[in-house]
Amino acid sequence: MPDASQKPTINDVARVAGVSKKTVSRVINRSPLLKQETRTKVEGVIAELGYRPNPQARALAMGRNFLIGLLHDNPNAQTVLNFQVGVLDAIRDTEFALVVRPVDRRSPHMLDDIRSFLEIQRLFGVLILPPISENDDLARLCREMGCGYVRMGSARLDDDEHLVQSNDRECVESVIDHLVANGHRRIAIIKGPDGFRSAQERAEGFAAAMKKHGLEIPPEAIGSGNYRFDSGIVAAEKLLDTDNPPTAIFASNDEMAAGAFHAALARGIDVPAQLSVVGFDDSPIAAHILPPMTTVSWPIREMAKSAAFKLIEPTNPAAGLSTFPARLVVRNSVAAPRD
Amino acid sequence: MPDASQKPTINDVARVAGVSKKTVSRVINRSPLLKQETRTKVEGVIAELGYRPNPQARALAMGRNFLIGLLHDNPNAQTVLNFQVGVLDAIRDTEFALVVRPVDRRSPHMLDDIRSFLEIQRLFGVLILPPISENDDLARLCREMGCGYVRMGSARLDDDEHLVQSNDRECVESVIDHLVANGHRRIAIIKGPDGFRSAQERAEGFAAAMKKHGLEIPPEAIGSGNYRFDSGIVAAEKLLDTDNPPTAIFASNDEMAAGAFHAALARGIDVPAQLSVVGFDDSPIAAHILPPMTTVSWPIREMAKSAAFKLIEPTNPAAGLSTFPARLVVRNSVAAPRD
DNA sequence: GCGCATAACGACACCGGTGTCAAAGCTGTT
């Protein structure tokens, strides 16, 4: 009789069902070579005893564990959290668990820290969020250590097997299309920080779109920031202080766009009546700022789910998709220019 | 000779060092009954081979694992993320890892989902964030399942061993003190949702502080929301539409305070010149909204660290603290009233 | 040199699963 005070083990199940533990193991692992009758009997006992296989023991025996890691350097809290939820959609009711690991991109020990983390935890694989997903040394480290990985990103960072991306570039074009359709011609950009693939992609999409519409980009219509709120203020101020200020500003993320709102308000410039502003990412601030901001939303949860499947179950159809469509979210920060 | 292509095991170390695996185990676990000479020798081999103990094997042998879970129903992305970082401060360079589990408070299966999660993963313990930390059934579930737990909260939810809290109530008093010091007497509150301990605490702190200053709280000066942005707008509109509107509004969180900003702006009421607003939590929106919002900040990272230590190393001094001081962050959303 | 307590180490079972391979059960042929 199994001790009720302890969690039942595979041995308890085997004993009660009158079969060998290996047979129970086969039931757990859905082995096809079992007689239906035996399977049913064992499943009955499993249910009766409330048996759950011990993941540590399975991990040990199978030489692989069921932990998937999330490596990120907090680009944006909401994004990280949505990503976590998306991964959970994929691993719900499996034995997989999601282990998080915020890292410090600026630390000189970052790679060593991560190496040590991977060595200690021996993860099944890791999911890497931008911007550190752009670090090729990190991807190499994963390969060296035999750790599976999938990088999230905005551009061809890796082969399909290791990458889930959004089509930022095309989507920036739709932003510019939208602005042009509203009558804007003097459109400025606030670029993201150098060295960020996403910043580069968005800037290139901007240039391509402007060119498509036959619009000039004078040097003074190019601002740059570091993706943070404050840098958006500074960049927007510069843009607005030129002789021939833009009628619309495209900021490479929402935080900086919010900074542009701030700069405009400080100068008594009304958004959107006197200045249109569009952001990118659809972070919470975009919905909450006044007026609500037109921006670009990417399907982070779906992307996370796909990334997780790529890691744990590459045959799942959801793992096939590598590029996800971002889409324009029209709110109230764009209007026709006055002049 | 250990196979270089595989990760070295304790047996490899034992063989190379010429000792038994048990001795290597003793070195790993810092057993005091080892000769210094042996210890040094084994440590040398460990370093040479780059050996790391397999956490799954240890978990299996010791009957406890090294996974600590984070249960939350996204109160606020930044809070959750900061909490994760705080936990990481505590478990860095230990074999512990942080497993996240967002849950859905409104789902009728929430408890079953969590039970299943705990059964599958057999966590060392869990950390529970508000608002679900206030769910006593959840705490009971943890106890039943023999899973350690620490609840984060704003009020005496549990005994010290299982609780880390902030002194919201006192801090609300300092908010009111601040408003009164600025000359306000007609102060309204936007309460949080019923059933939230934090909401209750903040409302009680408000009532106490008003009483302390000999100020009335007319029924029409009590608004309520659900901690979300939109509900803040609605509540503030009601407050402002009364015959004798308040000169200051204390909102029980920043989101709702931001909603109050919105409502004011929509009516052409300037913040802070015509209306002062104070929030709570110091979420990013507080710093980014215009004008920057005066609010209350609580030391989430430190609290997280303490909670983690309570779980994994109760003797650590950091685990002793149960109540952490929140503090007023003065920015620009409070000014003297006009009348 | 001997007895004895104590310090240091090792042999072996065990944690709870899986992999391998042989054995048992069942079918259909001859």
Place this chain on the structure above:
DNA sequence: AACAGCTTTGACACCGGTGTCGTTATGCGC
């Protein structure tokens, strides 16, 4: 009835650690 060939099951070793307890050094008093 005997046998081949397949399906179904079980015995046993193994994954990489730790716990228990016995065995072997070491030091000490006499």
